[in-house]
Amino acid sequence: MRHSTRIAVGPVQFRIGSDWAAPVAALERLYAAYPRDDARPADATVRLFAARPWRRWLRPSVHIGGDFVVPGALPLPLAMGLLAAEMGMNLQVALGWRRHLLLHASAVARDGRALIMSGESGSGKSTLAALLGEGDWRLMGDEFTLIDPQSGDAFAFPRAVSLKNSAIAEVAARVDAARLGPLLAATPKGDVRHLIPRTDAIAAMHESARPALLLFPRFGGAASIEPMGEGEAFVRLTEASTNYVALGEAGFAALTRLVRDTPAFGVTYADSAEGIALVEQLWADVLK
């Protein structure tokens, strides 16, 4: 491809190729502080390409390709090339990664222990992780958490945080503008702006953390904390895992162990401050 780069996020080495310079330049800015080893073989390949040669110039639209493709996925306008790259990276990891049990969950760590938050889009798991990561927690990731089948430990995937809609202003007010990517307005996911994780989180991205608390956040509504049984947590996490079926018995063993060893709660909160307070309260309780 005409333009390409390599990015390592946690254990995943990406090779990203693009028909255009802009998405690669934007990625290189977001991932400038990440360790880079171009000699390492790529685990996943993402390709951003024009459907027809003239489409590089005329109303350019970005198709997402790679080792895995979603047939019929609609192309994005070139202005959203960065979002296309992010979607491509997510897709390759979600469908291709086999070394860990992959949970669609955010995670932060403190003192070598991990808090894992799983929820659907809009649950606030990503915003909570980003805000906690600006405090005295280490951001492990806003989208995926990797569980090692052997040890049961959580591994980080601290890609640039994808802030959406109201979370953008909330986080932007607390961080240096140099850590924010360009505003991608009115994308299929709403307004999107990327946040570069803190350098300490990037430096520690290969350090594992033992899961200590599983939360299933829900944004909106009166504050509540509901203990969740092992069975329900298991069911929810099988749904939140993109490779549970592919891992077979290793995935089954990793997940049963995770829900048995880790207390789980559903939490509802009305705003981020309340969400963070609930997290801190539960964290203090489980580590007593």
Add this chain to the structure above:
Amino acid sequence: MADRAYRAAPADALRIERLGELTAIFDRRSMQTHLVVSPVPEMLNAMGADACTPAGIAERLAATFDLGSAEDAQPILAERLSELAAMGLVERA
């Protein structure tokens, strides 16, 4: 129907993990995960490697659990067995 005999899957075919009120069963042959509730784990345990009819299972379960009337339990057990057969966790003997 009610006295049809079934045999449980070989012990090494299933990995059974109790998770609170649910029990997760991983079937190594189909690579499928099944989530079941009582009395299914107890039934599979009671069957062992033998061909069992609902009456036979009721008798074995009654040794450990208070089933009330074994006659009342049998149609329920027959129904569960037929569901388990559809899931591939037991087969007709």
